[in-house]
Amino acid sequence: MSKSIKVVVTGAAGQIAYSLIPRLVDGNTFGNKVVNLALVEIPQVVQKLEGLVMELEDSYFPKMGEVSFTDNFEEASKDADWFLLVGSIPRGIVYNGKKIEERSDLLSINGGIFVEQGKAIGKYGKDDAKILVVGNPANTNAFIGKHAGCNDNQLWMAMTMLDSNRAKSILAKKTNNSVSDIKNMIVWGNHSPTMYPDIENALVSGELGSSVINDMSWVESEFLPTVQQRGKAVIDARGASSATSAAKAAIDTVIACETPTEEGDSFSAAISSDGAYDVPEGLICGYPLICLDGVTDPRNIGSLIRSAASFNIDGVIIKERNFPSESKLMYKAASGAIEYINIFEVSNINSTLKNLKEKNFWVYGFDSKGNKDFTDIKWEGKNILLFGTNSASFSKREYMKILI
Numbered sequence: 213m214s215k216s217i218k219v220v221v222t223g224a225a226g227q228i229a230y231s232l233i234p235r236l237v238d239g240n241t242f243g244n245k246v247v248n249l250a251l252v253e254i255p256q257v258v259q260k261l262e263g264l265v266m267e268l269e270d271s272y273f274p275k276m277g278e279v280s281f282t283d284n285f286e287e288a289s290k291d292a293d294w295f296l297l298v299g300s301i302p303r304g305i306v307y308n309g310k311k312i313e314e315r316s317d318l319l320s321i322n323g324g325i326f327v328e329q330g331k332a333i334g335k336y337g338k339d340d341a342k343i344l345v346v347g348n349p350a351n352t353n354a355f356i357g358k359h360a361g362c363n364d365n366q367l368w369m370a371m372t373m374l375d376s377n378r379a380k381s382i383l384a385k386k387t388n389n390s391v392s393d394i395k396n397m398i399v400w401g402n403h404s405p406t407m408y409p410d411i412e413n414a415l416v417s418g419e420l421g422s423s424v425i426n427d428m429s430w431v432e433s434e435f436l437p438t439v440q441q442r443g444k445a446v447i448d449a450r451g452a453s454s455a456t457s458a459a460k461a462a463i464d465t466v467i468a469c470e471t472p473t474e475e476g477d478s479f480s481a482a483i484s485s486d487g488a489y490d491v492p493e494g495l496i497c498g499y500p501l502i503c504l505d506g507v508t509d510p511r512n513i514g515s516l517i518r519s520a521a522s523f524n525i526d527g528v529i530i531k532e533r534n535f536p537s538e539s540k541l542m543y544k545a546a547s548g549a550i551e552y553i554n555i556f557e558v559s560n561i562n563s564t565l566k567n568l569k570e571k572n573f574w575v576y577g578f579d580s581k582g583n584k585d586f587t588d589i590k591w592e593g594k595n596i597l598l599f600g601t602n603s604a605s606f607s608k609r610e611y612m613k614i615l616i
Contacts, residue, residue, distance in 0.1 A: 216246040216277055218292045222329070223299025224251035224281065225260045227452070228346065231459035232298065234268065237276035241466055248277040250288035252299065258283040285329055289336035296462055297329060297357070300347025319349055326357040334361025340531075340560040342367045342469055344481075346462050350403045351482050351496040358484060358496070365560040370482035372399040372407070372498045373468075374454065374461035379409035379439045383416065386435075387424055393417045395477045398500040403482060405440045407498065415476070473502040510536040514545025520553055527554035529596075531561055568596055 219236055223229055229251075237247045249268075251261050261281035268279055282288050289295070300322045301312065310317070326345075333343060343366060345354040350370035358368040380394040395415040400408040411431055414421040425431060438445075446454045468479040478500040485491040488499075513536065520528055535557050536542050543550060558564045565575055573594040 215244075216248055217242055217294065218248045218250065219294040219296065220250045220252060220288050220292045221296045221298060222252045222285070223297075223347065224264065225253045225257045226298060227455035228298050228458045228462075230264070231456050232296065232462055233264070234271065234273070235459070235463045236296075236466075237268070237273040239273070239275040241463055242275070242470060245275065246277040247275055249279045250292065251279070251281040252285050252288045253281070253283060254299075255283045286332045286336060289332045292333075292337045293341055294466065295333055295337065295341060295343040296346060296466075297326070297343065297353070298346045298462070300325065300353065319352055322347060322349070322353055323356055326353045327360045330357030330360030333357065333366065334363040337363075337366060338559070339363070339365045340367075343369065344462060344465055345370045346458060348403070354482065355484075355494075355496045365563040367469075367562075368484065368496070369465070369469075370403055370496050370498075371458075371461060371465055372403050372480045372482050373465045374458055375399040375403060375407055375409060375439055375442075376480040377457065377461055377464065378442050379411070379414075379435075382435060382438055383411065383414065383421065383425075386430075387416050389417055396500065397480065398478060399480045399498045401498050402496075403498070407440055409436070409439045410500075411435060418476075468501070469503055471503065478502050510539035510542035511545040514539075514542040514547075514550075517542075517546045517553055517555075518549040521549035525553070525597075527556055529556045529558060529561070529564060532557035532559055565596065565598070568594075 221229055221233060221236070224233065233249065233251070235241055236249065241247075251264070253261055258281060265279050265281060268276060280288070306312070312321075333341065337343075343354070343357065345351075345357065345368070347353055350372075354368045354370040358366075361368075376397045376399050377391075379399070380391050380397045383389075383397070384391045384394055393416060396410075397414045398410045400410060410421075411425060412420070412422040416424045443454060446452075446457075465479070465481055468481075473479065479502070480498055481501055482496045482498040483501070485493055485495045485497045485499075487493040491497045513530070517528055535555070569575060571594070573596050575596045575598055576589070577598045
């Protein structure tokens with residue numbers, strides 16, 4: 213039986229959501245998981261979602277589970293795994309006699325929305341829920357929501373993938389490459405005209421951007437301004453904010469968080485700073501990220517348990533949703549070792565590691581390219597050994613943050 217996942221989408225009657233929602237249930241974004249959708253809108257337009265639900269049903273998406281719609285965000289939030297917070301007052305509309313163009317203009321309008329949504333997510337969402345803020349000003353809205361939620365186990369992100377995709381497109385055209393040849397295009401800072409798309413450390417067909425592009429006048433006069441002001445340019449051209457490209461970027465971010473990052477690549481999103489790179493702690497800032505997915509194959513889990521027992525390891529920590537407690541394959545692979553080792557099921561690996569490090573545990577990561585053998589280390593004191601999938605590696609560039 214396929215696992216299921218619950219996804220909440222706000223602003224579900226808007227243009228971005230209209231492009232976004234079908235892709236959530238097409239079988240590509242969440243793989244083999246059945247996706248239950250909770251669609252949220254303001255009371256004035258919530259009934260329009262009835263037509264969208266009809267379209268979803270008529271499209272026969274094989275991975276679509278239950279679909280509900282409501283104007284009650286708290287109700288929609290219950291036991292949700294993912295939140296895509298698209299709903300907000302967009303740029304380009306006239307509000308109280310003023311045309312809203314800059315993200316700063318949106319703060320007073322949208323701030324209150326994210327306080328209430330943050331509280332509901334912290335109280336009713338899954339403890340390991342992931343939240344992607346799409347509605348602008350995204351970084352500020354994510355900051356407000358995260359602090360209102362008071363749940364550090366949940367991962368709040370502001371979307372910078374749209375800026376990253378825009379930068380990839382421009383760089384691909386400049387270098388006569390395919391967009392798929394551009395890797396590690398990170399957007400530092402705030403999702404605003406002050407953002408910095410990192411062309412120097414991007415990879416163009418495997419080569420550093422700094423070696424491919426040696427024309428800094430082009431970078432400063434064309435590349436940076438074009439990426440930074442692209443949103444406004446779209447509004448000027450079509451009379452409305454980006455919709456299709458924003459939906460694609462949201463899907464790209466979800467996929468990046470749900471699948472292990474390919475060797476030599478990273479993805480861009482803004483998360484809460486831990487003080488790295490002298491960014492003030494707690495600020496929502498764009499960082500380069502990689503995702504190390506957990507070990508999920510029952511046979512691999514059984515083998516890990518057997519190996520842990522043979523090395524006299526005291527216990528195994530595993531994400532509860534990944535532990536196949538009733539799998540005969542796991543018990544067979546463990547060869548009886550499961551009777552002699554403690555199994556700790558946790559809802560959130562990141563918060564567990566953080567708590568253990570505060571209790572003076574050392575955390576070690578396995579890397580196929582590492583220069584030190586497992587048996588060469590003197591295992592003294594309290595230690596944690598961290599495993600990912602075979603495709604995940606810790607030998608990424610030093611500045612990258614890891615999502616598990």
